Amino acid sequence: MEEQQDRNGRVITITSGKGGVGKTTTTANVGAALAARGKSVVLVDADIGLRNLDIVLGLENRIVYDIVDVVEGRCRLRQALIRDKRLANLALIPAAQTRDKEAVSPEQMRELCDELRQQFDFILIDSPAGIERGFRNAIAGADEVLVVTNPEVSAVRDADRIVGLVEAAELPPPRLIVNRIDPELVRRGDMLSVDDVLEILAIPLIGVVPADESIVTATNRGEPVALDPQSRAGQAFRDIAARLLGEDVPFQPLEVPNGVWRRMLRALGFGGRA
Amino acid sequence: MGWLDTLFGRGSGRAPRGSAQVAKQRLVEVLVYDHVKVTPDVLEAIRSEMCQILSRHLDIDADRIEISIVRGEGGERLVANVPVRRTGTGRR
Numbered sequence: 001m002e003e004q005q006d007r008n009g010r011v012i013t014i015t016s017g018k019g020g021v022g023k024t025t026t027t028a029n030v031g032a033a034l035a036a037r038g039k040s041v042v043l044v045d046a047d048i049g050l051r052n053l054d055i056v057l058g059l060e061n062r063i064v065y066d067i068v069d070v071v072e073g074r075c076r077l078r079q080a081l082i083r084d085k086r087l088a089n090l091a092l093i094p095a096a097q098t099r100d101k102e103a104v105s106p107e108q109m110r111e112l113c114d115e116l117r118q119q120f121d122f123i124l125i126d127s128p129a130g131i132e133r134g135f136r137n138a139i140a141g142a143d144e145v146l147v148v149t150n151p152e153v154s155a156v157r158d159a160d161r162i163v164g165l166v167e168a169a170e171l172p173p174p175r176l177i178v179n180r181i182d183p184e185l186v187r188r189g190d191m192l193s194v195d196d197v198l199e200i201l202a203i204p205l206i207g208v209v210p211a212d213e214s215i216v217t218a219t220n221r222g223e224p225v226a227l228d229p230q231s232r233a234g235q236a237f238r239d240i241a242a243r244l245l246g247e248d249v250p251f252q253p254l255e256v257p258n259g260v261w262r263r264m265l266r267a268l269g270f271g272g273r274a
Numbered sequence: 275m276g277w278l279d280t281l282f283g284r285g286s287g288r289a290p291r292g293s294a295q296v297a298k299q300r301l302v303e304v305l306v307y308d309h310v311k312v313t314p315d316v317l318e319a320i321r322s323e324m325c326q327i328l329s330r331h332l333d334i335d336a337d338r339i340e341i342s343i344v345r346g347e348g349g350e351r352l353v354a355n356v357p358v359r360r361t362g363t364g365r366r
């Protein structure tokens with residue numbers, strides 16, 4: 001990650017429109033998975049005023065300078081780069097906590113991305129929720145956009161809005177991550193399926209992340225779940241990283257944990273939808 | 275097998291279809307209006323004006339006209355379904 005000049009890195013913005021769908025978790029985990037694959041990765045928290053990415057990564061105690069310090073020239077870029085505890089080739093530029101979205105302009109974001117592009121293979125930008133200035137900043141320097149949504153009406157509606165705005169910004173069509181799919185609810189017909197969401201949004205799919213309590217426990221500890229080989233959500237994030245690297249990874253079947261009762265009833269002929 | 279239906283939530287106390295279907299339907303509708311920015315009022319105005327114009331030339335069944343905006347390949351389309359009454363004496 002040191003002075004190897006111009007890596008010509010890819011700037012990828014993770015956004016969603018709606019808040020709370022898992023943008024920050026996705027950014028942290030896809031970044032960790034890419035870094036675990038040997039890529040040099042920097043994560044940029046563009047949610048100025050609501051700093052979170054450092055917490056998810058467990059790096060909150062190491063912050064000295066932030067993104068606003070960098071763009072306003074109070075520190076050099078390398079002073080604001082926080083090296084991850086576990087992965088030497090993963091770094092974070094934290095958001096400022098005491099400023100607001102107006103503290104950074106789209107032009108400054110573009111310049112920052114260009115500078116980072118020289119030093120890293122991947123620059124992942126964690127966008128704030130909304131479609132205002134913070135979102136505009138987050139996509140200003142982007143080459144590609146990933147849209148995170150949940151299988152619910154409001155999240156998909158907002159994702160649709162974001163897809164339109166990304167296309168209006170003349171970026172390539174964003175790719176979709178459906179987060180927090182609950183296979184059991186989908187099976188019962190009580191949750192939109194990935195196919196439902198894809199049919200509505202009509203953009204390419206890059207990831208399906210199951211609702212998984214290992215995300216909660218990993219986030220509690222400040223450890224990316226993508227580094228847990230046992231976690232199904234972690235596997236989903238590793239698959240997204242592999243697809244970003246151009247690999248053709250099949251989508252994991254969403255298994256429904258099969259209860260003893262259900263199996264017994266099915267055996268007795270009360271099968272199907274029970 | 276009533277008690278089983280009750281146990282597994284298939285009984286009468288429940289919506290006849292899964293809530294995912296309801297969610298999808300609501301989404302499709304809301305997105306159509308997000309995209310086209312047409313309110314139900316406007317759609318109703320289109321309906322009644324179309325009805326007036328068509329009635330000058332055809333004997334239409336005004337009560338059964340259906341007008342809607344649907345999503346399809348390549349974007350939204352306004353679809354009108356206008357039943358025409360068969361009143362002529364021509365051959366069948």
